[in-house]
Amino acid sequence: MQIRESNDGAVPTLDELETGIIDILRENGRATNLEIAERLGVTAATVSSRIKRLEESRAMKVVAVSDFAAHGFEILLAVGVKVTGRDVDAVATELAALPEVFSINMVTGRFDMELLVALRSFDEIAVLLTEHVGNIQGISDLDAGVVYDVVKFEFNVAPL
Amino acid sequence: MTKPALDELDHRIIETFSRDARVSNRQVASELGVTEGTIRTRLRRLQNSRMIQFTVVTDYRMAGSPNLVMMGIKANPSHVQALAKALSDMPEIGSVVLMMGRYSLLATALITSVEAADQLIRRKIRTLEGVQDVEVSWSIGAPKYDARLARITGPAE
Incomplete structure (x- = not known):
């Protein structure tokens, strides 16, 4: 949104x-x-x-926020995505359909999108890269970093 | 972080409250076929182990419609821990994660003006010891976002 x-x-x-x-x-x-x-x-x-x-009025929402760990997610990746030769929004729509992609931000800068990806194990990296992201046309660059510690994570202000 | 093993009932409790955070324990108990006491005990355990937190999320509009600014920070390895602390202490910074590959740290802030972003990045972050580079990108929108999934870092309720 x-x-x-x-x-x-x-x-x-x-x-x-x-x-x-x-x-x-x-x-x-x-x-x-x-x-x-x-x-x-x-x-x-x-x-x-x-x-x-x-x-x-969407001013606020009372939520039950659950931790990644409660869903068995052990690995968090921050992934920059660059799109070439295709509408960025169309690529975003396909990425949004992937269950392991839990947030997508359209961004200015070197990449067109920043994803946060949550995985249950390292085995799922292969599925993500070869089967899921690998089948989406128009992605010309993918830069993934592994999050090894979350020091601060505020979530009380968000797009509703 | 110690993570308790969650069983099927825990997962169903989390799922039920994710749909409606205000539903009564009694209603959840009858829906899941257990006693109200069981729901109360399980919920307390899930809250204490930071698996679930009941709170309010306010809309961006209520905070002056800020933009999310992402800052990928490259830093000297020996300074990463101190930088994580310094960044976390800045009230305008909403998240700080330590990363392998890409950047040393990734931080985000909700910012309502370019001037405020410049103030934060140029004056407060780039001047910190050990910072080599700050790559800034502005979020234009979030086509996918779930406010109910996060890392709960605060003290247990």
């Missing part, structure tokens, strides 16, 4: 109550409507309707 273009609707403005709800849910996304209501001095029904409104 485009960062600006697809979200050119009005930016939802938050009142004090909504900011309070978001702060509590950020700390603990499992806080019940009643717990939130008691802390903010409103009714559970009000909390429920505000959360619904915030999620429907």
Whole structure:
């Protein structure tokens, strides 16, 4: 999705109550409507309707974020992709269909795309390169680096 | 990082909450055919081992519609650990990973102006000891992104 273009609707403005709800849910996304209501001095029904409104306007989403390891992913690769002689978006669409590619950013610079790829074992590199990426036309360069430590990984702001 | 072995029930619990993070333990219990106590215990264990975290993701618009800036940093090997720490301490930097091949480190930041990016890269990062090169690319958009899959690095809930 485009960062600006697809979200050119009005930016939802938050009142004090909504900011309070978001702060509590950020700390603990499992806080019940009643717990939130008691802390903010409103009714559970009000909390429920505000959360619904915030999620429907795509201002925020309460999520259960799971770790790569919970899905058995042992290896993370950051891969730069260069496309030649073909529409970059068409290549991105095909890459997006690959299950091991969990994020794609279209970028400026030496590469056209930056992928994050999650694999369960080194055996899957062969499948990725020969069967999956190898069958996509238009990729002229692929530069893969192995992530051996994730020092910081914030995920509380994202395109919704 | 110690990873507990997850069984089939853990996977089904994670999958259920990934679909709806606000669903009640009772509802999940009846859906999966176990007791509410089992869901509560399993969830606590998954949270404590940083396998799952319940939180809020706010949309880019709420942060002033920033662009994601990716910085591939080449550095002297002896400085990589100190650089990882220095970069992580910068509030504007959202992620830092250590890499083999391509770069020594890859860092990302959400930035709302070219001036702010220049300030960060030229004044704060390039001046750090051991930095040889910073390759910068701006994300124009993300055709694939799942906010529910990440590395949970913070303290256990």
